Amino acid sequence: MKHIVPVKWLLARLYESDVVIVDCRFQLGKPESGREAYEESHIPGAVYLDLEKDLSAPVGEHGGRHPLPDAAELTVKLGKVGISNDTRVVAYDDQGGAMASRLWWLLKYLGHENVFVMDGGFTAWKNAGCPVSAEQKVLIPARFVATVQHNLLVEVDEVRESLGTGRYVLVDSREAPRYRGEAEPIDRVAGHIPGARNLFWAEGRQADGTWKSAEEQRERFADAGLSQDDEIVVYCGSGVTATPNVLALGEAGFTRVKLYAGSWSDWISWQDNPIAVGDEEARNDG
Incomplete structure (x- = not known):
């Protein structure tokens, strides 16, 4: 698989310095539930990005319910959570991959190729007996330069x-x-x-x-x-x-x-x- 990685793949690379794990859990209609779930328990070292606050622009007359975020603003947010052009990014959710795929696509759109979705989401990680944590990582900002793929x-x-x-x-x-x-x-x-x-x-x-x-x-x-x-x-x-x-x-x-x-x-x-x-x-x- 080109864009999907199994739980075991991520487990083996959990503490590698060039890997940033992004928790994308989000439930439509319950906008705070994803962050609450993250704060309660997540893959060790994972950062959280919110579908509506981080991965979408504010809703306007046109552009739909989840308009694409401004590329420059998103680039800054990605840098703040430690994503650079050299980072390997692994996204996961607990919504069948839908929210993680949104981040996957946005990074591709910004010209970042080294991005993956973890197969099976957080439930598969837990079911495999892998470690979880409530501790939030100290963020070390990175510089990410976008090359928008129109x-x-x-x-x-x-x-x-x-x-x-x-x-x-x-x-x-x-x-x-x-x-x-x-x-x-x-x-x-x-x-x-x-x-x-x-x-x-x-x-x-x-x-x-x-x-x-x-x-x-x-x-x-x-x-x-x-x-x-x-x-x-x-x-x-x-x-x-x-x-x-x-x-x-x-x-x-x-x-x-x-x-x-x-x-x-x-x-x-x-x-x-x-x-x-x-x-x-x-x-x-x-």
């Missing part, structure tokens, strides 16, 4: 202009009922971007919560009709749970993958954007 990102106007042209293959990472517009527990409008295919992000994991192998991911994407020649744009509700699909596509060898960071919550903030409901395949066949 090619990893698309904006709303690019998605809008691509509709019907075949330029992008759109992948909607939400659960099927939300994609089809049958249920929408979070956003004010239900449905999906016209033409998008539905690939629920959590289907990239095994039943035990660990990630599927690269070969299994390739089969998963082949079954959905994706080709490695496609230029793929991945989105979800707010740009967070799309990132595990981006990571899984990378594991499977897809190289032409972009994130629509604002995602559905940004799409519906623009009044004239078209909205589709139901199942694309079924409608196309009919």
Whole structure:
């Protein structure tokens, strides 16, 4: 696996000086619970970064529920917790890898390649009998210089202009009922971007919560009709749970993958954007 490391890998490198471990635990609707969980117990030496305070910008009229953070501000925050351009970063959460994948993607976006997600999250670490701690590390600041990779990102106007042209293959990472517009527990409008295919992000994991192998991911994407020649744009509700699909596509060898960071919550903030409901395949066949 290119971007995912097992518990044993991290355990063997726990005290290596160039490794920074980042706890990304966060629960939507309970914004303080992740930090509280970290303060109670975490992987020894781990630092904490908060999805909404650190890994997102404040919510505005557009940009979705978790807008991308300002690159310069994020760079400073990363440096403050000890991440430099030479650091090996390992992120974990207890949300199936969704929050850790957000940090993974942001670091890739800022040009930092040496970043990984720990397989199975904090629960797998504890279940393996590995050490935990409530002690918070003394932070030694580092200097991180970003080289923003704009090619990893698309904006709303690019998605809008691509509709019907075949330029992008759109992948909607939400659960099927939300994609089809049958249920929408979070956003004010239900449905999906016209033409998008539905690939629920959590289907990239095994039943035990660990990630599927690269070969299994390739089969998963082949079954959905994706080709490695496609230029793929991945989105979800707010740009967070799309990132595990981006990571899984990378594991499977897809190289032409972009994130629509604002995602559905940004799409519906623009009044004239078209909205589709139901199942694309079924409608196309009919």
